[in-house]
Amino acid sequence: MTRKVCVVITARPSYSRVRTALEAIRDHPDLELQLVVAASALLDRYGGAIKVIESDGFKVDRTVYMIVEGENLVTSAKSTGFGLAELATVFDDLKPDMVITIADRYETIATSIAAAYMNIPLVHLQGGEVTGSIDEKTRHANTKLADVHLVCCESAHKRVQLLGERPERIFLTGCPSIDLARQALEADPADISAIVGRYAGVGPGIDVTQPYVVVMQHPVTTEHDQSRAQAEALIDAVEAADKPTLWFWPNVDAGSDGTSKALRVAREHGKLRRTHFYRNMQPLDFLKVLIGSRGIIGNSSVALRECAYLGVPAVNIGTRQQGRDRGRNVVDVGYGSDDIAAAIERMWTLSERPRDFIYGDGFAGRRIAEVLATADLSIEKMLTYSW
Amino acid sequence: MTRKVCVVITARPSYSRVRTALEAIRDHPDLELQLVVAASALLDRYGGAIKVIESDGFKVDRTVYMIVEGENLVTSAKSTGFGLAELATVFDDLKPDMVITIADRYETIATSIAAAYMNIPLVHLQGGEVTGSIDEKTRHANTKLADVHLVCCESAHKRVQLLGERPERIFLTGCPSIDLARQALEADPADISAIVGRYAGVGPGIDVTQPYVVVMQHPVTTEHDQSRAQAEALIDAVEAADKPTLWFWPNVDAGSDGTSKALRVAREHGKLRRTHFYRNMQPLDFLKVLIGSRGIIGNSSVALRECAYLGVPAVNIGTRQQGRDRGRNVVDVGYGSDDIAAAIERMWTLSERPRDFIYGDGFAGRRIAEVLATADLSIEKMLTYSW
Amino acid sequence: MTRKVCVVITARPSYSRVRTALEAIRDHPDLELQLVVAASALLDRYGGAIKVIESDGFKVDRTVYMIVEGENLVTSAKSTGFGLAELATVFDDLKPDMVITIADRYETIATSIAAAYMNIPLVHLQGGEVTGSIDEKTRHANTKLADVHLVCCESAHKRVQLLGERPERIFLTGCPSIDLARQALEADPADISAIVGRYAGVGPGIDVTQPYVVVMQHPVTTEHDQSRAQAEALIDAVEAADKPTLWFWPNVDAGSDGTSKALRVAREHGKLRRTHFYRNMQPLDFLKVLIGSRGIIGNSSVALRECAYLGVPAVNIGTRQQGRDRGRNVVDVGYGSDDIAAAIERMWTLSERPRDFIYGDGFAGRRIAEVLATADLSIEKMLTYSW
């Protein structure tokens, strides 16, 4: 019998990350895909993921507006609560055989609780990793609410098992974001100029036939007050390095306003004259832009995951990716602008671009679909510890 | 500097369980108690805990109505969501230095998330235990959201550590409910007749100067459809045993309606003629009634915890307490009415009443207050696993 | 083109009232019925309207749990808010061409606001009447939010016009509840014993082949604290009159707990020994029970509306129906138990049962469907006043 798989997408990067899994679920004869788009994935100013999703040919079954404005810690909690309340109705309506929650954004726990409390088997993607901010708490709480775990890397697999989950419910599938990276790499050599020409953005034009770098910086929630200071340090470093730069806008999160403000002020003061800003890019386009770049700067997980597979150099700033497995492409630096600028300079002239397959081999999507079609879905569970 | 400790009470049994800790917090020179009463603790039909709390002399700082009517799985999730949204405002308003969430009822995760997402140190009471229903998921998710863990028994201590929490953040305090048990035991020999005379209840009068038994049965969430059938089997067993019986009403939970219906129907059909029903009793009174009884029947945790300390025999039915540490006072049985009835008969004539201190020695409250006054409260954490 | 008509049912009596309109909408070639069942209409303890709706052959498109437990004024407001938030999603999903809100229960304004704010034409049923409690405020606010008004009686028609609504948007259709009354009257002489035999209820059996009376009493919200006192006075009057009595349970409303308590206490004290209690009855059955009775006592609108058409005598207590048009069947009394008892006695021996068609002629349902199929639905409006 066909299993109805309900996936809740709450942000643009989450969608990018699971897109190939969605395709594999949709195309699997024993699975039926139900797609719920919620939270910042509905909002233009966070990349309007829903439009990308629909233009990619997916049917959206339900939408749930749930982000309470304010971009602070109070509204993070409130948004999660309202989302939970409404996702319950959605699940009651769609009656899925399982629900998939993705990774560790704060609002993902709304999906997890709604499913768990309604006795719907919960599948958690990308558990078992470590980072160290509020994501850390959300991610492991998701693991404890979930019945089936699809993990991306060896260390995650081990951690989920240590967390007391049954070994037969943990599957090392790799990360579906790497599937896209594989597609990007296998595609014909990209015309980067044509790609960036399709996106408006803000700021001066950048000649991407010449070397350039990419910046992607997210606010770090538990260092909320410092998000503006960190953004300013990064801006200074980018100014000092003085490279042609494509800067991608952060997602909704408590503190993102600090980053936005720092950028706005910098631009008003005539800084960042070699930087073009984008709010959004289709995942494949973004990957091609990365492949064509000298490297990525910031604190995005893309630097550790896709870029490891692709061999794109990365300057990883600060604590946001702390504890995550990383390949040879990553150089870690602190928040100081001098350190960041120096790392950018070194990255600029790298000749070696070694690839590491720690987050997957590029076939995670179909592996995930296969697990979902066959895994035992009982919802009773207990800690595996014994002594 | 005084630390503001915000405790969220969401149900009558939770209050009973932590009452001595609340007293110790209130009376501690370095602590200030903030009391939030929410969910079923506000509702008359679940025991009106708020009235007990106020009559015990506590000041209630905020109330949060959050239970959505329906008593099903959908409304459990919705209630949790609305509670979370509003607790965020409460914490924003009260600005506590730490928040305490208690045990594992479904709505307790609302407290946990609101605190964790607002960067308020979260203290979890009674983590690390195992049971096997939805409580299991909620409890361990609470652990993963919490920064400080106050556990009741050795095995819980060990499990929280295995879950990757830092050893220096886990404190074995014992359960404050045992403090009350100690008080009940140390009190003058109780006049049970006078006690029960203070509560109206429903059903025929029971002469408690003669032997009697106590029943306390909660619905088991993940066996939602079966809650009525289980209640009916228990009713049959109580009928067959034919003892004078004091039956205490279940709390709000998905499925409690099944239990209520079974009881209503049974009474309409003239059953349970030797059973008197109570919705609520002050904790100390309830403990004295237990001490004076031949034993307790049902699936309440009281049977394992307080009754171990008190040496009150217990017939524990089904899976709800599965995996929890138990003393020599407990006999486990399945859901069959014959088995239950037979166990009641055996309990009726027990001469030995051994006591076990596995859930505490009766001084947990003051120990908890001391930990709260002195513990490191940083909110950054990562899994302790290393290899 | 077919018009999608979304009707939101929030309570058992609202459903009964519009049932024939729902049938007419469903059967109209130019209309498509969308049915949303919400609030107390989903709850067993308020009559489980949803089961009746489904057993009547209607398809329910969405359900919205929205009642926050507590049955007080705070939770009335909260329930309305949560309902509004979720109905917005429902309308966004169903994309109706118009939304119908019914009468004046507190939660009906949630439907009105969701529709009005989403630019969906709002049709209000049963506006323009006057009563004098919180219903009064809700009803006229509904009128001000609505674009089309379907009213039940001449005076209501006049009042909606005086409220500044455009005359061409106000339609005197009569009340569809009268359609049912017509059907009940036109049916073969009913076997009342067979009817009541189909409902369990609580209390002693009543021989309905002999004369009996019906009681239906709702709490009056703005006299919240007095609802228990009023219920007690009515109980005393029923005791004093000492007639065989069928008592129908009130709906969810702030204060209903007072009524419930009064009844429970009365029964525990051995009162009301000739009274049988029902929580719910299918509308047609209830009407036949009314037709077969000596009259109805209480404060229900049924006494004024259906009973006017049917010629069933009514003792109307207190202020709840204040200002509403009434026929010759109604005797108004205050809250005193002596007055009520005396009025019951007089009603008991009435020989004349005059009928009045002030609330409709029994063909409102099809008239409503016709209006919905043809009315102008523009949503721009302004007060009609000019000077």
Added chain:
Amino acid sequence: MTRKVCVVITARPSYSRVRTALEAIRDHPDLELQLVVAASALLDRYGGAIKVIESDGFKVDRTVYMIVEGENLVTSAKSTGFGLAELATVFDDLKPDMVITIADRYETIATSIAAAYMNIPLVHLQGGEVTGSIDEKTRHANTKLADVHLVCCESAHKRVQLLGERPERIFLTGCPSIDLARQALEADPADISAIVGRYAGVGPGIDVTQPYVVVMQHPVTTEHDQSRAQAEALIDAVEAADKPTLWFWPNVDAGSDGTSKALRVAREHGKLRRTHFYRNMQPLDFLKVLIGSRGIIGNSSVALRECAYLGVPAVNIGTRQQGRDRGRNVVDVGYGSDDIAAAIERMWTLSERPRDFIYGDGFAGRRIAEVLATADLSIEKMLTYSW
């Protein structure tokens, strides 16, 4: 006895409008001010009213985050619902003797319903006016929920009476926004350069010692899709008129995104080179900027109210202010950019600046406080119509 007056401020312009009333309430010996700041009044991107409120020396008793992101019709409804749910808790906590709701923004009905349903006397400011968009429905619904009405002008007074409200509950106080206008006018001649120098804004510097105009344009909700087109026409007109221009940013409302987009695109295309943008200005500063200008263009109510008192010329565009009383300072135009540009040119050279006191004489604040201190506050009401 002191009356506790709870005022709910949900937007920057609402605050500006009632500021002098807040002062008069705070300073009145028989009144105690309770201030709740909610909705867009908490959000930086809509002017951060809360900071202005606090810097004006008011104590904020509660804050309520309630705006759901999305800026569309669905989220308007959802925001209102969540606000209502939480305001109920706030009122339950603050226990005011009356609640004040202001004017007609969509979210103001949340305040009205919470108060009305909790039996707290509701005072409505600025009812009885006519405009013609969704505000129209909200405003009159607020009137029907309110117990006391404080109106700004003769025609409003008359309309509230025609709406069936009791004459003795309607008070013509004038609009407190005019009090500020009086203060601005009575102040020493303002140094406009110094004023605008205190606000950053975006865009080229404007020399305000030379003639300039002011633009303030809000999206019109029921013409949601057209908000961008209307903004573009206005931009073209401003371009064509080619005057030094100070443009004030719109508030949160479904559709405001359309306006924002039009402005962003225009600026990216090098338009509006003589326009400086402000998100916010302290009310008194804004009024002085108006006094110093050649006139105001847009659809703000400021143009009709304060500017009538001040004699500042106004070009009022489109339907948003339709039906509102206006003085000799206002010229109405349609949405065409040519018409708007022509009207701006005519305004630029006006020599006469007649003043009209239709919205008040500048002493509304103290009059309002006096009414609140003395008015009958009973909450029972019925339509006044009789025939």
